[in-house]
Amino acid sequence: MPPLRHRKVLILGYRAVGKTSLAHQFVEGKFVECYEPTVESTYNKMVVVGKDEFQLQLVDTAGQDEYTVLPHSFIIGIHGYVLVYSVTSLRSFQVVKTLHKKLHESRGKTRMPVVLVGNKADLALQSREVRTDEGKKLAESWGAIFLESSAKESQVTMGIFMKLIEEIDRVDNSYGRS
Ligand code: GDP
Secondary structure, eight states: OOOOEEEEEEEEESTTSSHHHHHHHHHHSOOOOOOOOOSEEEEEEEEEETTEEEEEEEEEEOOOOTTOOOOGGGTTTOOEEEEEEETTOHHHHHHHHHHHHHHHHHTTTOOOOEEEEEEOGGGHHHHOOSOHHHHHHHHHHHTOEEEEOOTTOHHHHHHHHHHHHHHHHHHHHHTTOO
């Protein structure tokens, strides 16, 4: 049997975009309606992708904004990032742009595995502020994966973390490591 591989990933984004809801949906398979700002929580989950098994450590961070100074713990030992904005909040879209820039600079401008997530897609009809093509274009400019999601939907949420694990392997291999 191949060895269990460890992956540590961070969920980042402006407050109330659905970071905790996505983490809960992924780990517990449930959507939680109430809103309590997160300090920082870590979840562990075994994930199977293809033939490989991963011990995924997921860190749900307190929300950031344009002025947040990213701590070293957001860089060192982190394999990949889920950057979340809400499709109902232009401000949250601006914030992910700043966050990506800061991460990219702190990581020495090397290629980093990122999934950009436009969450709350279920509210898009009533209150969309960020178009799908804007999210897609931004992710393309980073060389990242893009998805719109609703934390109410377990399959879509699952897909975010599966894709990130695949992307971590892809970026690793393109550097000749595995
Ligand atoms: P966080 O601060 O980014 O961790 O955001 P939360 O996960 O705490 O979510 C903030 C609020 O948005 C809560 O009331 C959630 O129930 C709600 N929420 C989160 N994700 C979604 C979603 O995909 N769709 C809808 N309709 N509400 C969501």
